[in-house]
Amino acid sequence: MSKVSIAVLGASGYTGADLVRLALSHPNIEIAALSANAKAGQSMAEVWPHFAMFPALPRLVKAEDVDLAGVDVVFGCLPHAASAELLSGISGPRIVDLSADFRLKDAATYADWYGNAHPAPDLLPGALYGLTEFARDDLPGADIVACPGCYPTAVLLGLLPLMDLISPERITVNALSGVSGAGRSLKEANLFAEVAEAVAPYAIGRHRHMPEIEQELSLRAASPVMISFTPHLIPMNRGELVTMIVETAHPVADLRAALDKRYAAEAFVHLLPEGVGPATRMVRGSNHVVLNVFADRIPGRVIVIVAIDNLVKGSSGQAIQNMNVMLGLPETAGLSAAPLFP
Incomplete structure (x- = not known):
């Protein structure tokens, strides 16, 4: 075509x-x-x-x-x-x-x-759930594709490859998002004077993306999964960072190896070098994802961190990526631009 x-x-x-x-x-x-x-x-x-x-x-x-x-x-x-x-x-x-x-x-x-x-x-x-990296085989035959929410995109890319290595009963997610994630309609809480120089949690304990994340993690784990999820609004236009604390009996090297194996051939998902923390400035304006995994000082816990642009990989970029795969076009078509920096 x-x-x-x-x-x-x-x-x-x-x-x-x-x-x-x-x-x-x-x-x-x-x-x-x-x-x-x-x-x-x-x-x-x-x-x-x-x-x-x-x-x-x-x-x-x-x-x-x-x-x-x-x-x-x-x-x-x-x-x-x-x-x-x-x-x-x-x-x-x-x-x-x-x-x-x-x-x-x-x-x-x-x-x-x-x-x-x-x-x-x-x-x-x-309707096909369109997390592209995990829906690729089914996209060509789909007539309706549901693009994941921005928070689920980041969380699922970080956790799906690790579900065989971590405890599905104890997953804690703390998430930060730019103001564009709340949409363009006028809301008092999103006025400049309300969000500038401040960080605030919202939808505490009941954010609408929670059942979406749990649905996909449960499918992967083949058993019900519930997560603790707390989103925060931060004073920037775009970008999203999720920090996930999980429990495991495996060394962090095993989790890193699982992520590396799963994403080594992916065009948009990148495991950073050991010790490098993901940051939203690494992906701003792009369809790229950066992630990494770290050992916690508490034995049996690890920290998984993922950064995306909420409007691109978390929304419109992933939508075009899905369309590319649906129609047999190069998956990176229209999405090859490097991130914006600074």
């Missing part, structure tokens, strides 16, 4: 805009349609000044007015519930959804954590 026609639903949000940014450098993508209900009729440059030099981008329309004729892939960058309700009515194009609507396999679990009945429960069994 030489050219892929895409539509981006929800292009006025951070994930939608970053997907457009990445798509512009993809050698196979043609952007056919962009939607944003509240901004319908405006150009992308009017909503996002950094697109001023791309006047040929389609103007924003309401999602229901998007012409899907000839569109190969629809990227859903909409809020949960709204995404499934709209995407469930689409037939023809393949769907890569960046919301939470198709990540959880159980509709009752979704209702419990998201506060409303699932809009399209009949589609859940056929």
